[in-house]
Amino acid sequence: MSRDRSDPSTPAGYVVTNTGGAWAGAPGSVAVSGYVQGDVIVGLPRYRLTALASGPPRPAETLRLAELLDARHRVVPFLGREDEQRSLRRWLGSPYIRGDREVRLIHAPGGQGKTRLADQFAETxxxxxxxxxxxxxxPGASDPAPAGDPHRTDHGMLVLVDYGDRWPAGDLRALFTDPRLHRGGPVRVLVLARSLGYWWQTLRHWLRTLGMSTQERELPPLAPDRADRERLFRAAATRFAALVPHVRTDAVRVPDLADPAYGTALTLQLAALVAVAASRHPGAPTPSTLVDMYGYLLDREVGHWQQLLAGAAVTSRPEQLDRAVLAATLAGPVPYDVAQAILGSVGAGTGSAGLAELLADHATCYPPRDAGSMLEPLQPDRLGEAYLALALPGHGWSSHPPRPWAVGTVRTLLRGDGMPTATAAQVRASTLTVLAEVAASWQHVASGVLLPALRDDPTLATAAGGAVLARIVDLPSVDVGLLARIEPVLPSRRHVDFDNVARDVMARLVSDRLSRDLDPVERARSHIAYGRRLANAGDREAALEQADLAVAAGEAALASRPAAQTSALLAQALHVRGHRLAAVNRYSAALASVERAVKLLSPLAEDRGVDAESYRSTFAETLDNLALRLSHTYRHEQAEVVARRAVSLFTGGPGSTVEDVGLAGALTNLAVIEAHLGRGGEALSTVRRAEQIWRRLSEDEPSVYRPELALALNTVGLRHAELGQLTAAVAIAEESVGIYRDLVRANAVAFELDLAAVLANLSGYLWQLGRRAEAFQLNAEAEEIFARWGGANPQAFSKHLRHLRENIAAMRAQQSPADLRRWELGAGSFNS
Known part of the structure; x- marks a missing residue:
């Protein structure tokens, strides 16, 4: 779209503006846990990278019975998986291209052999x-950064990530932005996970924004038919028979391998090991079910503790070690001080000397994998999960009596009783993660322990991140009553780790509510709430559909029950719909929706009665929304009048944080409108007021208000540019770009388009300063982002993409600074 170059009232550049969020939840602020990047504080780093241990494993002859199943000891020769190994070798050896970074996900249920395959590939x-x-x-100390030239390209780096579906999203993003993964040579990241779900879908999109190619592959059963199972069973039995003393090979009983339960590597090896061990006692019954097989090995673990006690290798009684093992299964491994706090809280030891003694004895039984950590869990993890499940009541296996103290131990760890806040959070997250995994296979753990704990304390739902919560809400015994208790404790604003699962929770709640003959008031509220969750998750079209439904329900509510409350409800729905329409650049329709909202609210807020004050803030926010929509449709004079009225209403409030947020957003929008009217000096002064508020708020809550500060800074840069102060514009725009880059690493869906807008503006400033190479680079980056989004929604983004490409063409054609055509974009375009 061309413009008159002599028109002084057209502002120079993109602006991403704020309209408040008390009603619309827009633009969404972000709260992300997981790492600190740049100036954006979004939690604590909770990952480390270590060099893969080299050298031979422990001699198999020194291992306990259960340890023979642990993949890290590689007792049974690696068999099968030829196709997968060939595929991984091809992936490793693909032609090198600079910036060559690739991620592959391998997913399969536990026990399928993912770890052995990954270890074999690592050796290759x-x-x-x-x-x-x-x-x-x-947490813990990572290995020092690799020595040598980081730009070498004659070798590559392979990173192994296990249990990717258990990692909090912020931690995974921090890992993938680690400097070691962005070096000169090729990088391959192999992620292992039990489940393929929304966690991967979200991560996959984000990785692609970093320029990392992604693949995923489901690991099929190792032994899909009986013949394969018998071959692998006999290979494992032969190996175990060479290690277990006093075996009678003629007494080794082969279970019914036609059962699909024996399709995994672990279950076949478990069956082989138990059959070999049981052959030493021909008169005793051989365990015939997987549960009894796990129980057989667990009984041998208790016998191991008793032998160590009898030999004076440990001093702790088996009852004490039992508690320590359960705690380790739920919360370990952990640093020494955390281990002490855990055992002290569950009553497994008394006094510091008693706790130290018990920790030392547990380490004797289960040596830690990593120096400095304690409470190593039982391995393989399926054995530990079976131990936990059989310790808890309700499983019905009479030969494996539950521990009477087990439920209390779980509850104590979920509460973090007697622990420092940070320690309690760490223990709670680990405990919930393990419980969710065990509950997926053992129904009594879900119905008897996990879900009752969530009903008693719904805040636990957010303790371990969105991926773990997604596994919990997918449990068959989760009902809408529990979801209704969980939904209010989920982050109300954008949160990279919870947006998708929050959307799914609300979808089930709304479906249940709408299946009943709901009052139109409740229908309107349900559609508004669901639409907000959809918008936070980046599903703009679906969010608009919910806004339309909310308006229809609001109309019905007002028609059936005319009152101030129903009038305000309909206004809220119309106000929200204005944001949703603007999110897909339907500005005229957005304006009409917000105009009607203002018409409904005006008499309520301006009435002299005592109720008018309760509507003042929402009325101010809706006026601010209206001012932005008027500006989008080029009615700038009217927009200024409305915007000043909104600022006045926010200024006259009690000065709370909510009022400050509203005022800062309204000032930012007013500055945009003043710029459109050609009053650059006033616009700069106005947006500087907003900047001061955002800086003050972001000092207290950076993960919430940094995005809003970035919006305001972009507007400050534009105003400087309009006044010819290009050096100042570059400095302020670079600060805005820096914040947005950090935010995009956390949630590309929410912030990538805003980054593109600010990059395009900064490109224009740099070009006019003669820094042409930088300008080209930034504009090309903005073009790539808009092109990617335009492919998904050409109607919404084709205009912006066309303008960017016209700017690039103008740059290439001219040796003097181009007169770049730029335009204003409000936050409602992308972030409602």
């Missing part, structure tokens, strides 16, 4: 000269 990579690192989802 190391033999080929690749550096191999393992990512750990726990």
């Amino acid at each position: 990579a190391r033999e080929a000269g690749w550096e191999v690192l393992r990512a750990h989802r726990d």
Whole structure:
């Protein structure tokens, strides 16, 4: 779209403006946990990278019975998976291109052999000269950065990430932005997970914005038919028979391998090990179910503790070790001080000397994998999960009596009783993660322990991140009553880790509510709430559909029950719909919707009665929304009148944080309108007031208000540019770009388009200062973002993409600074 170059009233550049959020939840602020990046504080780093251990495993002859199943000891020769190994070797050896970073997800249920396959692949990579690192989802010191030239390209780096579906989203994003993964040579990241769900869909999109290619592959059963199972069973039994003393090979009983339960590597090896061990006692019954097989090994663990006590290798009684093992299964491994707090809270030891003694004895039984950590869980993890499930009541296996103290131990760890706040949060997250995994396979753990704990304390729902919560809400025994208790404690604003699961929770709640003959008031509220969750998750079209339904329900409510409350409800729905329409650039329709909202609210807020004050803030926010929509449709004089009225209403409030947020947003929008009217000096002064408010708020809550500060800074830069103060414009725009880059690493869906807008503006300033190479680069980056989004929604983004490409063409054609055509974009375009 061309403009008259002599028109002084057209402002120079994009602006991403704020309209408040008390009603619309827009533009969404972000609260992300997981890492600190730049100036944006979004939690604590909770991962580390270590070099993959080299050297031979422990001698198999020194291992306990259960340890023979642990994948890290590689007792049974690696068999099968030829297709998967060939595919991974091809992936490793693909032609090198600079910036070559690829991520592959391998997913399958537990026990399918993911870890053994990854370890085998790691050895292949190391033999080929690749550096191999393992990512750990726990705090601790990482290995020092690799020595040598970081730009070498004659070898690559392979990073192994296990249990990717258990990592909080922020931690995974922090890992993928680690400087070691952005070096000169090729990088491969192999992610292992039990489940493929929304966590991967969201991460996959985000990785692609970083320029990382992604693939996923489901690991099929190792032994899909009986013949394969028998072959692998006999190979494992032969190996175990060579290690377990006093075996009678003629007494080894082969279970019914036609059962699909024996389709995994772990269950076949479990069956082989138990059959071999049981052959030593021909008169005793051989366990015939997987539960009894796990129980057989767990009984041997207790016998191991008793032998160590009898031999004076430990001093703790089996009852004490039992409690320590349960705590380790739920919360370990952890640093020493955390381990002490855990055992002290569950009553597993008395006094510091008693706790130290018990920790030392547990380490004797279960040596930690990593120096400095304690409470190593039972391995393989399926054995530990079976131990926990059988310790808890309700499973019905009479031969494995539950521990009477087990439920209390779980509840104590979920509460974090007697622990410092940070320690309690760490323990709570780990405990909830393990419980959710066990509950997916053992129904009594879900119905008897996990879900009752959530009903008693719904805040637990957010303790371990969105991926874990998604597993919980997918449990068959989760009902809408529990979801209704969980939904209010989910982050109300954008949160990268919870947006998708919050949307899914609300979808089920709304479906249940609408299945009944709801009052139109409740229908309107349900559609507004669901639409907000959809908008937070980035589903703009679906959010608009919910806004339309909310308006229809609001109309019905007002028609059936005319009153101030129903009038305000309809106004709220119309106000929200204005944001949703603007989010897909339907500005005229957005204006009409907000105009009607103002018409409904005006008599309520301006009435002299005592109720008028309760409507003043929402009326001010709706006026601010209207001012922005008027500006979008080029009615700038009217927009200024409305915007000043909104500012006046916010200024006259009690001075709360809510009022400050509203005032800062209204001032930012007013500055945009003043710029459109050609009053650049006033516009700069106005937006500087907003900037001061956002800086003050973001000092207290950076993860909430940094996005709003970035919006205001972009507007400040534009105003400087309009006044010819290009050096100042560059400095302020670079600060805005820096914040947006951090935010995009946390949630590309929410912030990538805003980043593109600010990049385009900064490109224009740099071009006019003669910094042409930088200008080209930034404009090309903005073009790439808009092109990607335009492919998904050409109607909404084709105009912006066309303008960017016209700017690039103008740059290439001219040797002097181009007169770049720029335009204003409000936050409602992308962030409602």
